[in-house]
Amino acid sequence: MVSQKETIGIVYNEDYLIHTQGQHPERKERLEHIIRVLDKPAAEGLVNMVDPVPAEFEEIALIHDSEYIKSIDEACRSGKKFLDMDTYIVPGSYRVALLSAGGAITGLRKVMNQNIRKVFALNRPPGHHAERSRAQGFCLFNNIAIAAEVARREYRLSRVAIVDWDVHHGNGTQHSFESDSGVLFISIHQSPAYPGTGQLRETGFGDGEGFTVNIPLPPGCGDVEYELFYSNIIIPVLDQYKPEILLVSAGQDAYRHDPLAGMSLTYNGYYNMAEQLADAAERWAGGKILLCLEGGYHLEGQAGAVKQVLNALGRWELPRGEIGPALKPSRTAESRLEEVFAVQKEYWDL
Numbered sequence: 621m622v623s624q625k626e627t628i629g630i631v632y633n634e635d636y637l638i639h640t641q642g643q644h645p646e647r648k649e650r651l652e653h654i655i656r657v658l659d660k661p662a663a664e665g666l667v668n669m670v671d672p673v674p675a676e677f678e679e680i681a682l683i684h685d686s687e688y689i690k691s692i693d694e695a696c697r698s699g700k701k702f703l704d705m706d707t708y709i710v711p712g713s714y715r716v717a718l719l720s721a722g723g724a725i726t727g728l729r730k731v732m733n734q735n736i737r738k739v740f741a742l743n744r745p746p747g748h749h750a751e752r753s754r755a756q757g758f759c760l761f762n763n764i765a766i767a768a769e770v771a772r773r774e775y776r777l778s779r780v781a782i783v784d785w786d787v788h789h790g791n792g793t794q795h796s797f798e799s800d801s802g803v804l805f806i807s808i809h810q811s812p813a814y815p816g817t818g819q820l821r822e823t824g825f826g827d828g829e830g831f832t833v834n835i836p837l838p839p840g841c842g843d844v845e846y847e848l849f850y851s852n853i854i855i856p857v858l859d860q861y862k863p864e865i866l867l868v869s870a871g872q873d874a875y876r877h878d879p880l881a882g883m884s885l886t887y888n889g890y891y892n893m894a895e896q897l898a899d900a901a902e903r904w905a906g907g908k909i910l911l912c913l914e915g916g917y918h919l920e921g922q923a924g925a926v927k928q929v930l931n932a933l934g935r936w937e938l939p940r941g942e943i944g945p946a947l948k949p950s951r952t953a954e955s956r957l958e959e960v961f962a963v964q965k966e967y968w969d970l
C-alpha cells in the first residue's frame with residue numbers, strides 16, 4: 621500500500637471558461653471555484669497542471685457521427701444559442717468542446733505513458749449525456765467515452781472500466797459500449813431523475829451483456845448508502861473484471877446541497893468513494909486512474925468534494941471537512957441492494 625503523498629495531474633485550461641451562459645447551472649463559475657480550492661495543494665507541489673491538447677476530428681468521430689460533429693461546428697458559427705431545451709452553446713463552444721474531449725485524451729495519455737498515475741481532468745463542457753448523434757443534458761461530445769476508445773485503439777487495452785458516480789445516469793456512455801465487453805460501464809445514480817435511463821435491467825446486449833451495471837438509487841441516499849453499494853457491488857465487480865485502467869465520470873452533484881438533485885453525500889462520502897476506486901486501480905491497473913469532470917452545481921460544495929477526491933487519491937492527509945452521520949443504511953437502500961444482487965448475480969460472483 622502506498623502511504624506517501626502522491627502528486628495528482630490536473631488537466632485544465634482557461635479556455636474551458638469560454639463556454640458559459642449567465643446563470644445556467646453548468647457555467648464557468650463551477651471551474652473557478654474548483655481551481656480556487658486547489659491553490660494550497662498546488663503551492664505545496666501536490667498537483668501537476670497539465671495543458672490539454674484539443675481533440676482531432678477523427679478522435680471525436682470514434683464515438684460520434686461525422687455529420688453530428690460538423691453540425692455542432694455549424695451551429696456555433698451560426699450564433700445558435702441552444703441545441704436542446706437545456707444544452708446551450710456560444711460561438712466558441714465547438715472549439716472548447718474539442719478542448720474538453722482533448723482534456724480527457726491528454727489525461728489518458730499522461731496516465732498511460734506513466735508520467736503521472738492519477739489524473740483529474742477539469743474539463744468542460746461535460747460529456748456523459750452526449751449520444752452518438754445528439755447533444756443532451758449540457759453535453760456536446762462524450763469526453764470519457766472518447767478517452768475509453770483511445771485507450772483501446774492507441775494502447776491496445778482489452779479491459780477498460782468506467783465508473784460513473786455523477787448523480788445522473790450516463791446514458792451516452794452506456795449506449796456507446798452496451799454491446800461491447802471491452803468496456804465495463806458501472807453507473808450509480810438517482811432514480812427517478814434526469815434522464816430516466818439506467819434502470820436495473822439495462823445490463824447490455826450481445827457480447828456486452830453483463831458489462832453494463834446500473835445502480836439506480838432512491839433520492840436521499842448519503843454516505844452510508846453509497847458505501848453499501850461500493851463494498852457489495854462496485855468494488856467486487858471491478859475486482860472480477862480486472863480493468864487495465866479505471867476511468868471515472870466524476871460529477872459532484874450527489875453532494876447533499878446540490879440544487880439539481882436530491883442525494884445526501886458529504887465530503888467524506890466523496891473521499892471514501894475515491895479511496896475505494898483508487899485502491900481497486902492499484903490492485904488491477906498499476907494505480908492508473910483518470911477522472912473526468914461531469915456535473916456538480918453547488919459551487920462551493922462540488923469544489924470541496926473535488927478537493928476531497930484528490931485528497932483520497934493522493935493520500936494528502938488533509939482534514940476531510942464535513943462528515944455525515946454514521947447511521948445505518950435506509951431500508952429502501954437495503955431492499956434496492958437485494959434487487960441489484962438479483963439482477964447482477966447472473967453475471968458476477970456477488
Ligand SMILES: [Zn+2]
Pocket residue numbers: 786787788871873914915916
Ligand atoms: Zn449530473
